[in-house]
Amino acid sequence: QKEVEQNSGPLSVPEGAIASLNCTYSDRVSQSFFWYRQYSGKSPELIMSIYSNGDKEDGRFTAQLNKASQYVSLLIRDSQPSDSATYLCAVGSNFGNEKLTFGTGTRLTIIP
Amino acid sequence: DAGITQSPRHKVTETGTPVTLRCHQTENHRYMYWYRQDPGHGLRLIHYSYGVKDTDKGEVSDGYSVSRSKTEDFLLTLESATSSQTSVYFCAARGGFTGNTIYFGEGSWLTVV
Numbered sequence: 001q002k003e004v005e006q007n008s009g010p011l012s013v014p015e016g017a018i019a020s021l022n023c024t025y026s027d028r029v030s031q032s033f034f035w036y037r038q039y040s041g042k043s044p045e046l047i048m049s050i051y052s053n054g055d056k057e058d059g060r061f062t063a064q065l066n067k068a069s070q071y072v073s074l075l076i077r078d079s080q081p082s083d084s085a086t087y088l089c090a091v092g093s094n095f096g097n098e099k100l101t102f103g104t105g106t107r108l109t110i111i112p
Numbered sequence: 113d114a115g116i117t118q119s120p121r122h123k124v125t126e127t128g129t130p131v132t133l134r135c136h137q138t139e140n141h142r143y144m145y146w147y148r149q150d151p152g153h154g155l156r157l158i159h160y161s162y163g164v165k166d167t168d169k170g171e172v173s174d175g176y177s178v179s180r181s182k183t184e185d186f187l188l189t190l191e192s193a194t195s196s197q198t199s200v201y202f203c204a205a206r207g208g209f210t211g212n213t214i215y216f217g218e219g220s221w222l223t224v225v
Binding site for chain 2: 034042043044045046049088090099100101102103104105
């Protein structure tokens with residue numbers, strides 16, 4: 001059974017600080033990795049995708065992938081109260097990511 | 113917005129009754145998915161489709177069936193609803209104009225009493 005593990009939190013971070021979210025996965029052949037943000041009562045929305053080892057930056061968000069250690073992380077710089085949400089890590093087995101396996105999510109709270 | 117709409121958005125039904133949730137998309141997505149989301153379990157795949165009339169089971173398919181008679185619509189049916197099927201159901205899709213990223217619909221809140 002493919003597993004994706006996340007710390008459920010809640011993770012509390014002061015406004016303006018860096019929030020660090022982590023995810024580990026069990027399937028070594030996984031090829032595609034995603035971070036989704038989900039506000040309470042809303043659907044997940046994609047914020048980052050990463051396919052290669054290393055860092056990928058998009059605005060205040062940086063995704064980091066280490067396939068050898070089977071972990072993927074998300075950094076949020078200059079955290080804002082609007083970043084308060086649950087962050088879902090998702091892993092696909094190939095570049096076509098026909099099916100994604102999701103972690104249970106980490107609840108992030110940004111403290112003003 | 114990836115052109116994915118779900119109906120109904122909210123439904124309360126009685127145990128033992130059949131229920132159908134509809135997912136409609138306008139972006140020519142090839143792949144469509146039904147997930148359910150429950151506290152402590154995250155998003156779990158129920159069924160998915162990789163084309164018209166082509167469907168396959170996910171990890172929690174028992175008690176559910178799906179149909180896809182045309183590209184735009186993917187229906188999820190609970191043959192005989194049970195209280196354990198009370199959940200939030202999300203339709204998702206990828207492929208077509210939006211590429212390979214999976215996008216989600218707004219969700220359908222189902223309560224079985």
